[in-house]
Amino acid sequence: MKAPEVIETVDALRARVRAWRAAGDTVALVPTMGALHAGHVSLVELARRRARRVIVSVFVNPTQFGPNEDFARYPRPFGADLDKLAMAQADVVFHPDASEMYPEGFATTISLAGPAAAGLEDKFRPTHFQGVATIVAKLLLQPLPDVAIFGEKDFQQLAVIRQLARDLHLPVEIVGAPTMREADGLALSSRNIYLDERQRKFAPNLHQAMQWAAGRIRAGEPVELAVREAAAAISAAGFVIDYLEVRDARTLAPPTPGQKPGELRLLAAARLGTTRLIDNIAVGD
Numbered sequence: 001m002k003a004p005e006v007i008e009t010v011d012a013l014r015a016r017v018r019a020w021r022a023a024g025d026t027v028a029l030v031p032t033m034g035a036l037h038a039g040h041v042s043l044v045e046l047a048r049r050r051a052r053r054v055i056v057s058v059f060v061n062p063t064q065f066g067p068n069e070d071f072a073r074y075p076r077p078f079g080a081d082l083d084k085l086a087m088a089q090a091d092v093v094f095h096p097d098a099s100e101m102y103p104e105g106f107a108t109t110i111s112l113a114g115p116a117a118a119g120l121e122d123k124f125r126p127t128h129f130q131g132v133a134t135i136v137a138k139l140l141l142q143p144l145p146d147v148a149i150f151g152e153k154d155f156q157q158l159a160v161i162r163q164l165a166r167d168l169h170l171p172v173e174i175v176g177a178p179t180m181r182e183a184d185g186l187a188l189s190s191r192n193i194y195l196d197e198r199q200r201k202f203a204p205n206l207h208q209a210m211q212w213a214a215g216r217i218r219a220g221e222p223v224e225l226a227v228r229e230a231a232a233a234i235s236a237a238g239f240v241i242d243y244l245e246v247r248d249a250r251t252l253a254p255p256t257p258g259q260k261p262g263e264l265r266l267l268a269a270a271r272l273g274t275t276r277l278i279d280n281i282a283v284g285d
C-alpha cells in the first residue's frame with residue numbers, strides 16, 4: 001500500500017499534473033473537506049475507474065460556511081484521512097492551507113442563479129453556494145483534470161457545479177456518484193459524528209419517511225399529500241424540518257402537474273438538535 005503524495009501548493013500540484021500529462025496519463029479529481037468515510041472512498045474508487053491518476057483534495061473551505069455554522073468545529077482528522085486514501089489508492093492528496101487558496105487581497109466570488117437559487121439549501125444557507133462555486137472553480141482550474149467526481153448526496157450542489165462547468169466552459173467532465181448509506185439507511189456524512197446515541201437512533205427516520213413518500217407518489221398519491229404525511233412522521237421522530245420538497249431532478253424547479261415520478265427528486269434538510277442532516281432520493285424506481 002503506497003501512501004499518496006501530499007501536495008500543499010498550487011504550483012507543486014500543477015507540476016505533478018504536467019508530468020502525468022507528459023506521460024499520457026488522464027487525471028481525475030475528487031474534492032472533499034476531509035473527515036472521510038465510505039461515501040468519499042466510493043468517489044475515489046469511481047475516479048480510479050475513470051482516469052489513470054487520482055487527486056483527492058482535502059480542504060475545509062471557510063467561505064461556504066455561514067457565520068453561525070460549524071466551520072470551527074468541523075472534524076479535521078487528516079492522519080486518518082491519509083490512511084483511507086492510501087487504502088483507496090489515491091495518487092495525490094492536495095491539502096492546501098487557507099492562505100494558499102485565499103491569499104491576501106483575494107477578491108473574486110462566483111455566484112450563480114439557476115439551481116443555486118432553487119429555494120432549497122440556498123434559502124437556509126444564503127452564502128453557501130457562492131462559497132462552493134468559488135472554491136470548486138478554483139479546484140477545477142488548478143489541476144484541470146479530465147473528470148471530477150461529486151456525490152449525489154449533495155444533490156443541489158451537484159446541479160450547481162454542473163451549471164458552473166457548463167456556463168464557464170470548464171473543460172472538465174462532471175460526474176455524479178450515488179449516496180452511500182449505513183445499513184439502516186442513514187446517509188453517510190462527516191457530520192453524523194455530531195449525533196448523540198439517542199439522535200443516531202432516530203436519524204434513519206428521515207430517509208425511511210422519504211422512501212415511504214416516494215413509494216406513495218409512485219403509487220399515484222398526490223405529491224403534496226405524500227410529502228405532508230412524510231413531514232409529519234419526520235417531525236414526530238424529533239426533527240425540525242428546514243425543507244422537504246419534490247423537485248424536477250434536472251432543473252430543481254417545482255414539479256409541473258402530471259410530471260412522471262422518474263423525472264422527480266425528493267430533497268430534505270432537517271435538524272436533530274444542533275445537527276443538520278440533508279438527504280435526497282429519486283422519486284421514480
Ligand code: AMP
Nearest residue numbers: 032033034039150151153154179180188
Ligand atoms: P464533503 O467532504 O462532505 O463536502 O463531501 C465531499 C464529496 O463527497 C461531495 O461530492 C459529497 O457529495 C460526497 N459525499 C458526501 N457524503 C457522501 C455519501 N454518503 N455518499 C457518496 N458521496 C458522498
